[in-house]
Structures are given as structure tokens and as C-alpha cells.
Amino acid sequence: MTGDRSFTAIVNPSAGGPGKGPSAALLRLTRLLREGGAEVDIAYSDGLRHAAELARAAAEQGRVALAVGGDGMAGAVGGALAGTSATLGIVPAGRGNDFARQLGLPTDPAELARLLLTGRPQAVDAIAANGVPVLGSVYTGVDALANHYANRSRLLGGSAPYYVGALRAVAAWRPVGYRITVDGVTHERHGFTVVAANSGYYGHGRRIAPHARVDDGLLDVVILNRSSRLLFFQVMRELPEGRHVRRPQVEVLRGRRVRIEQIAPDGRPLRYGADGELPGTLPVTAEVMPGALRVLAPPADRRREAAG
Known part of the structure; x- marks a missing residue:
């Protein structure tokens, strides 16, 4: 060819x-x-x-x-x-x-x-985030604030901007009330972060959703519920291998349509992030677009082998 x-x-x-x-x-x-x-x-x-x-x-x-x-x-x-x-x-x-x-x-x-x-072009899923197509994940909470700091960092390359951004975000973070509706089922949670993931990775190789696949027609919804700041930093250390999902404070749901709302307003309108950018504030609806994108990538079986 x-x-x-x-x-x-x-x-x-x-x-x-x-x-x-x-x-x-x-x-x-x-x-x-x-x-x-x-x-x-x-x-x-x-x-x-x-x-x-x-x-x-x-x-x-x-x-x-x-x-x-x-x-x-x-x-x-x-x-x-x-x-x-x-x-x-x-x-x-x-x-x-x-x-x-x-x-x-x-x-x-x-x-x-x-x-x-x-x-050969491979068909992979995308996400409609409030109607706008994005690829990797939609997230809010301390992650979006860390993203904000990382994007403004003068540190060049590698994971340093993300790590320093997370440190700054967590230092001043107060847990937030969320209403998370997955395929019509509503969950109310109080915590740090909510991520609706098409891709398993974000923040420079952190495996936030280790079981997520870009070709299964589903989003993996990862919730870090209320916990100590110390535990949050422990979770950060576990993210590269995806070990954090074994913790009881971390909850994983799956679905095709996810709506994230803030239910405990305290003067902080929360932003949401998508593909490393910060397009708006909550609420956000993330809906999977199955097979919506043709991309030159290894076949699905080779992708799964590489991901382990």
C-alpha cells in the first residue's frame, strides 16, 4: 500500500x-x-x-x-x-x-x-462531550484543576507538569458532591474525581481506567470517593500500573451515557476536562460514539497485547 x-x-x-x-x-x-x-x-x-x-x-x-x-x-x-x-x-x-x-x-x-x-484504518470509539467529539476521556474534580496547572506549567516534557499540577490541586482541594448518572441510573457521591474514560490513560501515562478499551462501545467511569489527601497521593503512585482500582475508595462503573453534575455548590463552579483541554464547566454529558473514528493504528489484538 x-x-x-x-x-x-x-x-x-x-x-x-x-x-x-x-x-x-x-x-x-x-x-x-x-x-x-x-x-x-x-x-x-x-x-x-x-x-x-x-x-x-x-x-x-x-x-x-x-x-x-x-x-x-x-x-x-x-x-x-x-x-x-x-x-x-x-x-x-x-x-x-x-x-x-x-x-x-x-x-x-x-x-x-x-x-x-x-x-489498515481501525474503527475506534469517540466521546460526545456536551455534543462535542473528543477521544480519550472526560473528567472533573481535582483532575481538571491539576490539568489547569499542568497546562500553565513552565516545566517541559515528561510527567513533571502533571505531578506538580496534582500537588498544587490536592493541597487546596475540598471534596465535592456529584450526581453521576450512568445509562439512567443515578449515583450520588462525595469525593475528589470523576472520570468517564474511553482511553485508559491520561496525565502522561497514568492508567486511570486499566480495563478501558477504545473499541467496546462503553465508557469506564472511575470515581475517587472522599478520602484523605494522603490516600490521594498513594493513589497517584498506583496510577501508572492501574493498581488504584483495587482500593475500596475507588469505584468503577461502565455505561454508554454518563452525566456528571455538581450537587453541592459552594461558590466553585467546577470545570471539566477533555483530551488535556478544559472546554467548560459542569454539568457535562459524555456519550460514547461507537466506532466513530477511523485511525491508522495497530489492530485490536495487538493493542490488547501491548496493554497487557
Whole structure:
């Protein structure tokens, strides 16, 4: 299948940091794709809304829209293509790269180029968050506040911005009352965090929903109920392996439609996050979009093997 694909690489120039950002990641990959016979155009976006416009324009021309950056870029480009027959490619070149991690995308440029040139598009789920398509997860509570701090951090790369952001968020956090409705069944909880996950990863490799799959038509709803701050930090240490879900304070539900509301207002309108961005405040409804996105990724059996 080499030589018969054309790509529009949509680049966020500000992601990743000096020398590690998407432009640097794209240089070798572009050469490899062109050597494989593909046509590659590069389009620089001036923001996520512009990136979505570029993705739709690429799709209209029958090109693969290649999201080059982090989870925000992948979410913007993938969200613009969800529900269409267009194909998404992802070049993980941002801070978190968590959706790419869930898909099992190779980090080696030669392996990634081979996948983009010859791989078959895989149908994966997306999420409609208050009607807006996103890819990885929708979350609120201390996680969204930590996301806010991480996005404004001057620390470059790796997990440091997420870890420091979590420290700052937890230090001032007071548990919140939530009403969580999953497929019509309502649960009232008081705690730290609620996550509706399509992808199992967020916050730079933290496996918040270890059993989540992007092709099962379901969302994994992870709730961290009221607990001590000390326990929250213990949970943080367990997130990379997903061991936190064994704790009694952590609850996991599953469903197709999840609505999260704040029921104990105390002057703090809570924001919710999605794909590393903070698009709005509660309430939020997250509804799975089964098989809505065609993405160049390893087949499902290989993804599950890589995830263990």
C-alpha cells in the first residue's frame, strides 16, 4: 500500500518544548513517508479550532489528516473527523500522548512511518462531550484543576507538569458532591474525581481506567470517593500500573451515557476536562460514539497485547 496515500500533517508548533516539539518529530517522519512514495503537505495551526478546520479540509480532499502534537491536537483533529469516513493518523509529539499510548502507536519514526504507509484504518470509539467529539476521556474534580496547572506549567516534557499540577490541586482541594448518572441510573457521591474514560490513560501515562478499551462501545467511569489527601497521593503512585482500582475508595462503573453534575455548590463552579483541554464547566454529558473514528493504528489484538 506504499505510495498511494497522501497526508496533510497538521502541526501545533508550540507543543512539546524546544527541540522536542512536533516540528522536530515531523522532520524524519516526513522524509520516511516521502521515501515510501507518499505525498505529504504540512499545515501549521494557530489553535485547536484552526486545526479542526484543517482536518476537515484534508478529509474533503481525500487525504489522511495527520495530527502532529499532543492529546489536545489529536483530540481536535480526531474530533473533527469523528462520524465521517475520513482517516486519522497521529504523530505523538506532545507532553502526554495518552491516546497514542492507548492505541499502541510506535514511537520509533521508522515503525510509525511503516504503519502510516501500510496499516489498515481501525474503527475506534469517540466521546460526545456536551455534543462535542473528543477521544480519550472526560473528567472533573481535582483532575481538571491539576490539568489547569499542568497546562500553565513552565516545566517541559515528561510527567513533571502533571505531578506538580496534582500537588498544587490536592493541597487546596475540598471534596465535592456529584450526581453521576450512568445509562439512567443515578449515583450520588462525595469525593475528589470523576472520570468517564474511553482511553485508559491520561496525565502522561497514568492508567486511570486499566480495563478501558477504545473499541467496546462503553465508557469506564472511575470515581475517587472522599478520602484523605494522603490516600490521594498513594493513589497517584498506583496510577501508572492501574493498581488504584483495587482500593475500596475507588469505584468503577461502565455505561454508554454518563452525566456528571455538581450537587453541592459552594461558590466553585467546577470545570471539566477533555483530551488535556478544559472546554467548560459542569454539568457535562459524555456519550460514547461507537466506532466513530477511523485511525491508522495497530489492530485490536495487538493493542490488547501491548496493554497487557
